[in-house]
Amino acid sequence: MSEILNTLMQDARVWQGYKHNKTTQPAEPTGYQALDNQLGGLGWPRGALSECLLDASGIGELNLLIPLMQRLSQAGKTVFWLNPPHTPYAPALAQAEINLNQVIMIQTEDTGDFLWTLENCLRSRVTGLVMAWPGRLAAREIRRLQLAAETGSNVCVLFRERHYAEQNSPAALRLELEPDDQQGLKVNIIKRRGSWPGQRCSLAMAHRAGLFYPEAPRVVQGPWPTSAR
Amino acid sequence: MLWLYLHFPHLLLDHILRSSEHTAALVIVEDSRQKVIQACPAARDLGVNTGMRLKTAVSLAPNLGIIRADEQQEARILEDQARWLHHYAAHIVLVPPNGLLAEIGSLQRLYGGLPAVWQTVEEALHKRHLTAWPGIGHTPQAARLLARTGKGECTSDKGNILHTLGLMPLVAAEFDRRTYTRLQRLGLNTLGEVFSLPPAEMARRFSPETLAYIQKIQGSRSDPQEFWQPPGYFRQQADFVQEIEHSQGLLFPLQRMLSELENDLCWRQQDTDSLLLVLRYRHTEPTLLRIRTSGPEHRADAFLNLISLRFEQQPLQAPVVSLQLSVKRFLGREAAGGQDLLGESQDLSEAWHTLMSRLQARLGENALKQLAPRPDHRPEYAWSASRVQLKNSAAQIKAWQLPGRPLWLLHGPQPLTEAPQAWFTGPERISGGWWDGQRVHRDYYIAQLNNGQLAWVFRDVRDGWFVHGWFG
Numbered sequence: 001m002s003e004i005l006n007t008l009m010q011d012a013r014v015w016q017g018y019k020h021n022k023t024t025q026p027a028e029p030t031g032y033q034a035l036d037n038q039l040g041g042l043g044w045p046r047g048a049l050s051e052c053l054l055d056a057s058g059i060g061e062l063n064l065l066i067p068l069m070q071r072l073s074q075a076g077k078t079v080f081w082l083n084p085p086h087t088p089y090a091p092a093l094a095q096a097e098i099n100l101n102q103v104i105m106i107q108t109e110d111t112g113d114f115l116w117t118l119e120n121c122l123r124s125r126v127t128g129l130v131m132a133w134p135g136r137l138a139a140r141e142i143r144r145l146q147l148a149a150e151t152g153s154n155v156c157v158l159f160r161e162r163h164y165a166e167q168n169s170p171a172a173l174r175l176e177l178e179p180d181d182q183q184g185l186k187v188n189i190i191k192r193r194g195s196w197p198g199q200r201c202s203l204a205m206a207h208r209a210g211l212f213y214p215e216a217p218r219v220v221q222g223p224w225p226t227s228a229r
Numbered sequence: 230m231l232w233l234y235l236h237f238p239h240l241l242l243d244h245i246l247r248s249s250e251h252t253a254a255l256v257i258v259e260d261s262r263q264k265v266i267q268a269c270p271a272a273r274d275l276g277v278n279t280g281m282r283l284k285t286a287v288s289l290a291p292n293l294g295i296i297r298a299d300e301q302q303e304a305r306i307l308e309d310q311a312r313w314l315h316h317y318a319a320h321i322v323l324v325p326p327n328g329l330l331a332e333i334g335s336l337q338r339l340y341g342g343l344p345a346v347w348q349t350v351e352e353a354l355h356k357r358h359l360t361a362w363p364g365i366g367h368t369p370q371a372a373r374l375l376a377r378t379g380k381g382e383c384t385s386d387k388g389n390i391l392h393t394l395g396l397m398p399l400v401a402a403e404f405d406r407r408t409y410t411r412l413q414r415l416g417l418n419t420l421g422e423v424f425s426l427p428p429a430e431m432a433r434r435f436s437p438e439t440l441a442y443i444q445k446i447q448g449s450r451s452d453p454q455e456f457w458q459p460p461g462y463f464r465q466q467a468d469f470v471q472e473i474e475h476s477q478g479l480l481f482p483l484q485r486m487l488s489e490l491e492n493d494l495c496w497r498q499q500d501t502d503s504l505l506l507v508l509r510y511r512h513t514e515p516t517l518l519r520i521r522t523s524g525p526e527h528r529a530d531a532f533l534n535l536i537s538l539r540f541e542q543q544p545l546q547a548p549v550v551s552l553q554l555s556v557k558r559f560l561g562r563e564a565a566g567g568q569d570l571l572g573e574s575q576d577l578s579e580a581w582h583t584l585m586s587r588l589q590a591r592l593g594e595n596a597l598k599q600l601a602p603r604p605d606h607r608p609e610y611a612w613s614a615s616r617v618q619l620k621n622s623a624a625q626i627k628a629w630q631l632p633g634r635p636l637w638l639l640h641g642p643q644p645l646t647e648a649p650q651a652w653f654t655g656p657e658r659i660s661g662g663w664w665d666g667q668r669v670h671r672d673y674y675i676a677q678l679n680n681g682q683l684a685w686v687f688r689d690v691r692d693g694w695f696v697h698g699w700f701g
């Protein structure tokens with residue numbers, strides 16, 4: 001077989017039906033064993049785009065990345081937050097043992113700046129992880145980002161709305177995130193390199209608010225002066 | 230002592246020619262009398278000569294670029310030349326309008342002989358595309374005369390120098406008009422004949438000043454010089470004959486200026502983190518552009534990248550007639566860090582600065598923020614965003630005493646629109662801020678909304694319910 005074909009097979013860029021290929025592409029463990037297992041024992045792909053598709057924030061989507069952020073920031077790699085919809089809350093990040101010196105938040109004004117910034121971050125050697133909230137993006141622009149991601153070797157996660165799940169995308173990994181019972185997070189793999197998609201798993205995320213199921217709710221019922229609601 | 234004099238026959242012309250990409254015919258005209266005083270080679274090919282009337286010159290070359298001589302500008306350009314010469318020689322004297330004098334007797338041992346000094350200076354001149362006539366003399370005046378007549382030779386032999394001077398015609402010796410006429414009437418034709426006159430007679434027949442001048446040339450009278458001190462800043466200016474309309478056209482002269490800056494910084498063994506660019510227009514007010522890098526930097530291409538990014542963001546207001554680059558802030562150069570065996574950390578911090586500077590140049594300085602917790606009980610004051618800075622210190626991870634905090638904080642509390650599905654911990658009462666007027670009195674709960682979002686909600690004094698954060 002020619003060399004090019006071999007490379008394509010090894011990088012798992014050619015989908016081979018039933019065959020489960022162990023890919024050699026570089027990746028970072030997610031920190032969640034259940035999810036790693038579903039991702040072929042690898043985790044977040046490096047040098048490629050990943051997408052998280054979700055309806056509303058606050059379902060544990062950041063906690064999915066906290067172990068990675070923790071590891072990278074302590075190793076001296078920079079973590080970028082590009083156009084986050086809310087303020088990343090520094091006390092909580094510090095509580096999660098993330099080195100805040102390595103966390104940089106960037107706000108851009110238009111799509112041109114956004115793409116340019118993301119490309120520059122992806123190409124730099126100092127970057128460990130880029131988390132970006134792009135809003136509306138054309139398929140062509142995602143393709144451009146995927147190419148930029150390939151030149152670097154860092155993890156890039158785009159957070160997009162869930163209705164984009166029906167569109168196809170050049171991203172290497174696509175996860176659909178939904179809230180689950182007991183404050184957990186249901187992860188549905190829509191696309192991944194080298195194997196069938198469609199795996200599902202549920203991750204316990206109750207620890208993100210300091211709750212440990214099945215502990216009873218700890219709301220103090222008071223004799224309040226006036227009723228709350 | 231041995232002196233080197235550099236005579237720049239057309240300094241202003243050289244200065245303008247080297248900041249323009251294409252060379253059109255160009256002349257410098259005198260301020261008042263409309264006479265050509267300097268002409269570039271292209272103009273000379275067309276038949277334009279110095280001393281010609283401007284009208285004649287224009288009829289010979291209709292597309293002639295005309296620049297008016299400006300004393301201040303010439304003084305500034307001369308000082309620019311002194312600045313680079315100072316890299317080679319310590320004692321420099323400015324001789325306005327177009328000469329530089331340098332003491333080179335003390336340099337011979339450093340460079341390994343006079344020819345090496347001569348060659349170094351000639352190379353430096355060539356690199357800067359400057360035309361200069363050098364002259365070496367045992368006195369400042371001797372060097373000056375030799376240089377201005379173009380008879381400079383690379384010799385330190387006093388007899389040889391005096392011999393060359395002796396053969397010089399009187400016209401070239403720059404006596405004042407009256408003395409020159411009187412000397413000529415005496416039947417003297419060369420400087421050598423003047424040298425052989427007895428000094429006492431000279432002083433009596435002519436003026437004591439004439440004697441002093443002769444003696445200063447010969448070296449029998451002291452001629453103290455005041456040496457020039459380099460200024461504590463870097464400044465370069467490019468002037469354009471044809472106004473530049475597109476910022477792309479500014480990059481060519483900038484490239485040269487920045488490489489001069491790089492040389493200057495290397496020579497100072499210093500770095501800088503802010504450049505000031507002044508773009509001057511013909512009619513409107515000049516634009517000031519401050520280019521900042523996030524860390525100490527000295528490489529010309531790094532600066533050029535940042536500047537071209539800035540130009541992309543900020544188009545020119547009007548055609549530019551001159552461009553000035555100045556640097557006033559110098560920083561000590563960081564010693565190569567010895568923390569890492571492979572030197573990787575040094576490399577990485579350089580890459581970090583490059584990336585941050587690029588981002589800041591395009592997005593503006595306030596677009597990038599670093600976050601930090603702040604000791605305050607009120608959630609909206611418990612964090613701060615600051616300008617990006619590289620902090621190498623290890624993270625201050627300390628056991629956090631506070632109860633759980635959400636990863637997302639809303640930009641401001643949002644009214645809670647639905648009754649939560651489930652309630653978890655709470656209440657956590659936060660009351661404070663009486664000291665600065667931003668009074669906060671709230672009970673915080675963690676609750677889950679119907680669509681699965683885990684929210685940080687609070688009830689305030691007036692019984693309103695708000696969402697303040699999401700447990701992302």
